[in-house]
Amino acid sequence: MGLREQKKEQTRKAISDLATQLFMEKGYHEVTTAQIAKLANVSVPTLFNYFPNKESLVFDEDIEREERLLHAVSSRKKGVSILDALLDFGLKNPAINSMNRKLVREFRSFIKSTPELSLYERQITMRYESSLAKVLQKEAKAKLGEVEAQSIAHFILDAFYRASDSSRPHKTLETLFAILKNGWGE
Template identity: 45%
Template sequence: MGLRETKKAKTRKLISDIARDLFIEKGYDAVTIVEIAEKAEVAVTTLFNYFPTKESLIFDLEDEIDADILKAIRERKKDQTILDALYRYFFSSKLFNPPNKKTFSGFGKLIRSSPELTSYLRGLWARYENSLAKEIQNDSGVNKMEAECIAKLVLEGVSFACNSPSPKDVLNLTFKILKNGWNK
C-alpha cells in the first residue's frame, strides 16, 4: 500500500473510531455528522467521501468482512469442508475475539439500541448472505436454493452466537448442528 492509500486508511479509521466512541458515549441519535467531522478534524464533505451515510460510520469493516468470508472458502485447505473453513474463520475473527472487549460490548449495545443501526446491520448480513451463497454454489456445485439456505443458516447462527451470553459456545453448537444435522 502506498503512502496515499495508507493515509486514507488511517483517516477512515480515525473517523470511524471517533464516531463509534461518540455514539457509545452519547447515543446514536444525539451525535451529529458535524460533531464527528469537527472532532476528527475533517470537513463534512471529506467525511462523506469515506462514509456515505451516518449508519456506515459505525460499520467501517463491512467490505473487509465480506471479502474475508469469501477468502476463507477460497483459501481453505484441500481436504477442508466449506463449513469447517467458515467455522475456523468466524471462531478466530474479531467478532469472537475482539481486541477491546469493553468497546465491543458498547458497540453491541449501541447497535441494539438503534433501529437505524439494527436495520443497517441486517442489510449488511443480507449482502454477506448473497455473496456467501454465490461462493458456496460456485465452489460446491450445489443448486442456488441450497447454497442460499446454507449461507443464511451459517450467518444467522453467527449472528445469534454474537448476541448470546456464551458466543463461542453457541458458535460451536451452530456449526455442530450444521455439520451433523438435528434429528430430534
C-alpha cells in the same frame, strides 16, 4: 498499498472510531456528522468522501469483513471442508474473543437499540448472505440450488451473530456448526 492509501485508510479508521465512540457515549441521534467532521479535523464533504452515510461510520470494516468471509471459503486448504473453514474463521473472529466480551456486548446493544443501525446491519447481512451463497454454490462438492445455498449462508451468518451475543461464544458457534454439519436428525 502505497503510503497515500495507508494514510487514507488511517484517516478513515480514525474518523469511524471517533464517530462510534461519540455515538455510544452521547447517542446516535445526538451526534451530527458536522460535529464528527469538526472533531476529526476534516470538512463535512471530506467526511462523506470516506463514508456514504451516517450509518456507515459505525460499520467502517463492512467491505473488508465480507472479503475475509468469502476468502475463508475460496482460499481454504485442500481437504478442508467449507464448514470447517468457516468455523475456523468464526472462532478467530475478535467478536467472540473473551477479552472483547464487554465491548462486544456494549456495541451489540448499541446497534440493537438504534433502529437506523439495526436496519443498516440487516442490509449488510443480506448482502453477505447473497455473496456467501454464490461462493457456496461455486465451491461446494455437491450441487447446491440457489435457495439451498442462501439458506445455508443465512444459517452460517446467524450462527456468527448468535455466538457473538452468547455468554459462551466458542461453544455456541461450535454447537451451531455441528448442527449444520451433522443435520438436525430429529
